[in-house]
Amino acid sequence: MDLNISRRAAALLILCSGFSLLCGCRGEVPPKPTGGVTIVPPIKPDNGPQAYPEAEKSNLPVFTMDYPRIQIPFEITLWMLLASFAKIGFHVYHKITIWVPESCLLISIGLIVGAIMHSVHEEPPAVLTSNVFFLYMLPPIVLDSGYFMPTRPFFENIGTVLWFAVVGTLWNSIGIGMSLFAICQIEAFGVQDINLQENLLFASIISAVDPVAVLNVFEDVNVNEQLYIVVFGECLFNDAVTVVLYNMFSFVAEMPVVEPVDVFLGVARFFVVGLGGMGFGILFGFVAAFTTRFTSKVREIEPLFIFMYSYLAYLVAELFAISSIMAIVTCALTMKYYVEENVSQRSCTTIRHVVKMLGSISETLIFFFLGVVTITTEHEWNWGYILFTLLFAFVWRGLGVLVLTQIINPFRTIPFNLKDQFGLAYGGLRGAISFALAFTLPDNIGRKQLFVTATIAIILFTVFLQGISIRPLIEFINVRRTNRNLGTINVEIHCRLMEHTIAGIEDLCGQWSHFYWKDKFMKFNNRILRRILIRDSRAESSIVALYKKLELQNAMEILDTVSGDISAAPSIVSLYEEKKSSAKPKKKFLAADLRNMHDILSKNMYKIRQRTVAYTNKHTLPNDSQTKEILIRRHTSIRRSLRPGSFQSTMVPKSHKYFSLPAGQSLDLKFPPARLSYTDDHETLSEVAYPTRRSRSGRPTRSSSRAMMPLRRLDTLTEAPSVDTVGDGGRITDHGVSRTNSSYSDSHVAPRRHLNSSNDNDSGSVDNLRNNHHEAPEEEEEPQPSSSSPVWAAEPRDGTTRNPLLRRPQWNPKKK
């Protein structure tokens, strides 16, 4: 027993220390002890009862332990933790994940853990039962893919997507099932006892593709949109088809005789199940959207509605035994658009993060579990059956893609070429769903062991071989690519321009395509749906939406560089920002339009502000939105002041942006210092800690390292001459030099740095940096009146924005 413990502990410790070494994050270390204890507890109950009688003598036990009580949740938690640790581990080490898909790594870790468990004769926890899988593990996975489905390309290609998902899956399951049944007739393999129904059941299990790994690759190499969306949609909807088929076949498999009528009933049922699921999904989606219309007073629980409604859709569909996957996917698709407009930005971020988190946890667990199960369960290995399964899965998939594209191509504007077809066929990895379905097969299926083994074999084969080789192959054959990460306004404008042009030209030739239907739907949407479902229903063009998003990004980028804090700002972008933001900061602006740009910026910031203020009045969190608002606006002005400067003196490290801020003060002026008092500080401080932990892919380290550097520098600057005089001098020259006085204040930058640096000399950590950041407004209150702030006062918005209640309409005319 002791040996076991020490072995396990050692293994786990090795694992964990490996991860923590890789991470280098201090935040991750504390959980390690619990990780180390992971599998120790199962032994404790044996010791517990022995210790217990002694304790019983006294009236009040001082120390008791009741392990069985917490066993299940405890073990589940530990499993999740271990799986998550694994994820951290190989995400930190970037080079691995580029070449080896994550699922491979997860399975490998699972295999290792399984091997360890096997060597100590420990059974894996019996977590994965049919009920658990269908009620708890599957919904997050499909909700994740449903919610993050790229809507526009999906609807543009909906026909093809459904064609491949539904017909392709049917094709695969029936093809594979039939050919396997033929193989079973050969005596040499010794599997004659598997009848047709069971073969079909098995085939339907392994025809569910799960190309998460492939999608990652596709995304990285920017494969063309059509191919991407077809693979994405296929994996989503063929889950639905597979589960329907699975239920149908497992029902049929139990029947001794199958009548022809049953086949027709089965087909009819197929449609009822699919369409019924869709119906429920749409219904719940609209109800959810409608509900969020009224949640403006209870922002804290807003995200809950989304999850509850989608789960409800899932459960109700399950109740009527119709496709629950279809229900939850359509529910997510329907409500996403409306909900994201109704809920606050922060709830929106929360929803996105939680959806992603739940989805990836579920999937991680399943893959992890797959690794463990591969080692720990008894296998029935039948060379013939398994090899033929592999062969058929491969052949039927390839054939299916070939045949189906031949049929669908004439209906597509852009036909799939051979390379696309190869990508489609080769992207057919099997994954978590297949495994879970096989593992939860009812026990009365005679050859369950063989099925599980074959499924595992095919998953391992496809995930490892195809998953690893697909990236080089796709790059080698040079599949048509699309750059999907163009977040510029021009591109958006021209997309719209092209859409309208095409719609117009189609009208001219009297033809209709999806542009026509999109036009019609948008009209219906703007006239009716939005009015019902969205609280603040102003139809918003996608151009404007993108524009706002970009501005937000700009603002948040600065927040990020300062402290790695993204929670503070309303962040739609936080899930996407990494790629895009890197492209943005290099923007430089020309003089003539700078002022215009400022107007725009301020306007935007102002708008957001209205929104924030509007919903925070009943918020339990005091005032914090206001601080954030100030932050954002401060940073806007910093950016403004620095944009021109940044390319004139490239020697200045990036982080100086923050410290040199002369900016914000004019904005802060209008807020009495009292309102920025310590509660605010406290509030934001507590929030700083959270996102740094959450933010991903090396971002925190980068920003913190950046933040540290200026601190040191600033210490050297403390002996700078008296703040006010220098500041004034700087301003005066500024006046003379810069035409667009609001921004070309390069000389301005330096003096202000001194000003701030005097506050900064005590700051030694990022937290202090943060603190300082919040004290800055108060500091700046004093110099402001004396130096009369010519530069910043020259900005049109200063006088007018003084009153926070003064809204855009009022102050626009003054300026123009």
Next chain:
Amino acid sequence: MGAKQTRSAQKYQDLTDKTGFSPEQIKNLHKRFQQLSDNEETISRENLEKIPALANNPIRKQIIDAFFDKRNQHQNEVGAFQEIGFEQFLMVMSHFRPPTLKTTEEEREAMRKEKLRFLFNMHDTDNDGTITLEEYRKVVEELLSKSGAIGLEAAKAIADAAMLEVASTNVPHMAPDDFYEGITFEHFEQILKGLEMESRMHIRFLDVDTMTMRCGKSKS
């Protein structure tokens, strides 16, 4: 009657060579052309403006203008027609022909350029080779005009921001005093470089009459 048919067949053959449409497509489009022009030989602006489906299109004016723009006829002419015949109509339409599986890479590139030129011409109303801020603003205003609450102010702001973006991507080292006059075609190409146009600027012209059959096969 027979003579007329052979003549029209001959005409179709010419047009096929010129525009790349298949005879069936041309026949279809011709039918539509006659419908639009009330069986006249030419179409005028009024004919197109009467199309009910087009009424809701925010950039209706630009689209109609494009049909009467001589620059879209590939004949190096400048100016505007008062009325266009079927051939001109087809030439404009031919900008939207989708590529086939046989199209080579160079041809694709050429098609893309052609389409970009078409868009550029939509912006560049005065044909001076640059899109000025005013021209850009106008298009954005029109684009946003149907989405209600967004005022001219916002449209202007967005156009300005877009212009800035062009300037900043194309002239990265601009002195503060420089003024960016307008987007040239090269810059225009540059900003839309990575943009997927294939799925957006194509129409699947039908071979078969829409009235008789909804989903025909396009030529492959």
